[in-house]
Amino acid sequence: MKRFKTGETTALPGAEIISEGQESRHLYTALSGMGIRFKTLPSGARQVVGFVLPGDFIGLQASITDEMRHGIEARTIMRLCVFDRDRLWDLFRDYPERAYGVTRLAAVEERLLCEALMAVGQLDGKGKVAWLLNRFYRRLFALGMERDGRVPLPYRQQDFADALGLSLVHTNKSLASLRDAGLAVWAQGALKVHDPQALAALAPVDEEFERPRPLM
């Protein structure tokens, strides 16, 4: 894969890595750090459509359809591996296994979106928050970032609210409800899940995202 790598970059918290509607000439892989994917409405309302975790691919949509329909913003310091967009086609031509891997990543991403849509559309406030916490716990656990039952979660409640279609206030109250019920505690940028089963009962989470992802 070295042939396709053109360098590395660092993004600071709050930095926009790719802007909405932009025609990006680059593709990235997140090496470390976390961020969000989001779309903005003319009204200013923001929908968080996903969270970028280490190992995630960024900008495939732009590379293949000429334009990103959502932006990417860093939430922590991020190290990024940079690829050249024009070489994506070369990869499909010369390395079919890799191309297959890329498509698989896209398919997994689509699954996450489906699950999110399910949560936002069908669950109530408490359920939505439970789903997101559970989903984070599992993804981060699969990445080996769990330690003593805790995983890092360097987001703001506003990010959760924007991801779940809830108001900030209600998100906060739902979090408090889960905390008081002894299910999970999220504070100081870290999440600790006390009762995984109760959480999963509130909001089912598809298993086996822990299947090894193709690395690029």
Next chain:
Amino acid sequence: MKRFKTGETTALPGAEIISEGQESRHLYTALSGMGIRFKTLPSGARQVVGFVLPGDFIGLQASITDEMRHGIEARTIMRLCVFDRDRLWDLFRDYPERAYGVTRLAAVEERLLCEALMAVGQLDGKGKVAWLLNRFYRRLFALGMERDGRVPLPYRQQDFADALGLSLVHTNKSLASLRDAGLAVWAQGALKVHDPQALAALAPVDEEFERPRPLM
């Protein structure tokens, strides 16, 4: 592409083409007819995560990740082109342009999901319905199915409700509201949009999905 085609099938209204959680050995392309993609919660709640229109690809997720996380159900009579799942890899190896096309389809599908998430998460009831009507009108228009300002829309209000995370009752009232305002009328399985701009003002819809899709 004939090499990969293994036959054709017909699905009747209400028939499940692929079941949730199933490990499908086939891939399909919808030749004609329409259907829905959906996920079901243990509680029985159903989230419609997408609508299958002519030209759409079905089952890529299953082929590439071993399992479908959402089911497919026909809403009209559908003619389907059947492919063999095992040959997908052959396609990546021998026909990189085609493989690229498949990945592009997946990327476009992801865009639709993002937009849906945005609508379900951020818009109010009226806006959600306006978005879905507008989205249908544009997709069907791009497919050349518009005639005299009307497009076929053979779904039930319950499907809309399940797609938008609204109750059936509220979906109905929102539709009535749009109708009374003279924006769009959906009846008898056909949709007529009277005021596209007003509809778009309520719910922005990403342009240029009309870009030619790779056919399979």
Next chain:
DNA sequence: CGATTACTTGAGGCCTGTCAATGATGGTGG
């Protein structure tokens, strides 16, 4: 033409959004 399914409409209550104020936390400069 009867039965089933889908659509429509009204009433009442709960969940969730908005407004508002306070507390906690972290970074900055004197």
Next chain:
DNA sequence: CCACCATCATTGACAGGCCTCAAGTAATCG
């Protein structure tokens, strides 16, 4: 080291959008 400021988290009161329940109408099908 402390005052100051900005950002984020927390909590309460109130209003409104949306859900549920329920009944009635229309359309579809055998």
